[in-house]
Amino acid sequence: MEISYDLVIVGGGPAGYVGAIRAAQLGMKVGLVEEKKVGGTCLHEGCIPTKVLLEVAGFLNRAARAEEFGVRVEPPVRDPDGVLRHRDSIVNRLYHGVQGLLKKNGVEIFNGKGILTDPGSVSVRAADESVSGSGAILKSRYILLATGSRPKPWPGLPFGEGPVFDSTAALSLDPQGKKVGIVGGGVVGVEFADIFRSFGGDVTLLERENRLIPSEDPEIADLLRKEYERRGIEVLTGCGIVSAQRNSERVRIRVERAGVEETREFDAVLVSIGRVPNLEGLGLEAVPLSRTRAGFLKVDEVQWTGKAGIHAAGDLTGGPMLAHFASHQAIVAVEHIAGKTPLPVDPLRVPRVIYCHPEIASVGLTLREAAERGIEAKEGRFPLLGNGRSLIHGDRRGIVKVVADPKNGQILGFQGIGPGVSEMIALLAYGMGDHKGIFGLLDTVFPHPTVSEAIWEAGADVFDRAMHR
């Protein structure tokens, strides 16, 4: 069976399904091949389920500190199954939403693995060959590859052997009363540390670099570390792993820090050291595509792979591996395919959020990164200790920082740790594209009392005219 499309998309995650909808909006007939479920890692194993657990964690943290604001509450009891049912009900509601959207937009979905057989053909192979559509050949002048990524294994501790978890399996781990080790203190590691600790686990974070979240601003990483240590999370940085052993119940890790070795024992270990692209079995032998050194697909600023008709979007093109970046890349790719002239993809303007407590959000350059590019930037700072609403939220330890070029006003970046910064970071991403930049920001009236006022203050501090510092 051969079917012709205007666009065939392989992979139905945040890149694939959003690209499919955008293509349908632009009048294209779209075929979408997805091996598992539309919505992808983000919806089923990533962003959404982790944020459900983090929301529960946030409530438990808050309850533990209720006395501070005049409320007495017996320690709440987490019902592990109840929390997972709640998690699944939200995932399912959104899953049905995505299915409905694709149907409404006339996107034809094939359940199976999509394999490039030549630059204009994708063959569908379902796990079970009796599935309708299995064996179909989808023909199209344009193909968008969006098969995503999966957790990177650490050779010393293969996933699933003994109590060694990847970020997917960790979603169902009940850490109550367990000693849990987390190998890798990046975004995934610190989010799970928050969940496991709030859920009653005894948590140790092991990070090779000399600070947590090495991709983020060092000052913010340090504030996070202090907060975690205050909450009883053990943070081991500069921590190499010499060897590891496991049996069905326990993992023993030999670590080395500053030349000193010691052995740590855990009831469960999460390995969160990065992700690798899903490129196996995609047919790249038949249709070779250029790769980066790290093994991801190479694309240009409109997501073209360099092979006629073939674009790629999302995690399989490398970092930042974020759902919203994947969606954005897919929209740009599809608009380019449709002959429009989208703004080229600019990873610098993509916000990054860590949903720990308090939240961390950033976009663009730090002051140091700006200096490394030869920009004479200034950093405006505002500690949340001076922000009324942060005090009201009970989170006074945060800070927000705006990096800007004081001469032309260009906003170059933002880094913040504090309550609700995830919901404010879009303002900065927007501002980075505004020609008035920080001058426009300073002419904006921010509502009082909000945490967002701290952004204004940090912006004003670039010109040494913050109001509340």
Added chain:
Amino acid sequence: MEISYDLVIVGGGPAGYVGAIRAAQLGMKVGLVEEKKVGGTCLHEGCIPTKVLLEVAGFLNRAARAEEFGVRVEPPVRDPDGVLRHRDSIVNRLYHGVQGLLKKNGVEIFNGKGILTDPGSVSVRAADESVSGSGAILKSRYILLATGSRPKPWPGLPFGEGPVFDSTAALSLDPQGKKVGIVGGGVVGVEFADIFRSFGGDVTLLERENRLIPSEDPEIADLLRKEYERRGIEVLTGCGIVSAQRNSERVRIRVERAGVEETREFDAVLVSIGRVPNLEGLGLEAVPLSRTRAGFLKVDEVQWTGKAGIHAAGDLTGGPMLAHFASHQAIVAVEHIAGKTPLPVDPLRVPRVIYCHPEIASVGLTLREAAERGIEAKEGRFPLLGNGRSLIHGDRRGIVKVVADPKNGQILGFQGIGPGVSEMIALLAYGMGDHKGIFGLLDTVFPHPTVSEAIWEAGADVFDRAMHR
């Protein structure tokens, strides 16, 4: 004693103290006269203490629904004194902050009433004449009036007689087990309804207009009403008050709705029907200034009263009576006085927030208001039912709406009800001043999963290209 200043400010609230700091930044010698405490109504009796109580209310609401997300918790016990101590500790911390800022900026504070004796003189009269500085005459070419406002009394139910509360006294009312009536369903009324209900009161809102928060979008007012009714708050709209009686323990109100009269009895009543300017005893007999029909001071777009040297900022100039608007007006007034050319004050670009649960935030025009001004606008909508993070927060009933001119992209307004919209509204206020407007917004990558993504979706819906609708 006569002292000369570059600027004398009467009133130390969000207009006065922010104006003083800005003036000091610009090199002026500033004298500030404040009768009570710097920080004003906002800090001591308004924004800050109400938001502390609303934060506690939010926790109690959340705890009451913890079962939904898999957590069992015994009903928390609010310790009324503990909550008020917490409220006062936050207010005091911020109060000390404001005092420190004024001192650091070299602002000289006079504790007493400031009275205009001629257009270049303010005399200070302290309640206790032994206070240092009482009787001083402050001379200045420029005077900024910022004496604020106070709750408007309702003649039928004077404040303080029997259990009749203004918004200040209501901050210390324990509503537990009481039948509480709220006369006036505007911003103050609905915020206190939320607090009182969460604190165990049996609450009835009485509003003359045919909907709550009449200054806000009707659809959002309707969603709020449904949510309040779901929580057991009685909402009586189109409700006139025929008469009222009170004794020391009770208030009886005769109400009329759709021609039918009935009598309601309450253990306590909050009257929140607006605010009146603090102009008495300010010396306006000696220095007459123009007034609006409602009795507020008339000012132009740089806050000048029309009398040489005299500017005014904040509530005494009329609405919107919001702390951040007051501060903004004061900054504009002071920059104008300093010979700079600030952007003229534009009340349309001032965000408005109601901190009930879920929050409400708006700025600029509704679709209908745009049409009334002859603008062919379009409204883009996104119900939060389709937003992952709103589901995660457990608030799926909200909606956000962006009003824009689809031809030139100008963002004209925004209305939203949903979790955390208070922290997002600055983005729209900013966008209203950006020449790319909604096109810039659509080119911005919003992080996933956040509630803020709904703003992008609503913006895209202006062009019928929302992704998740």
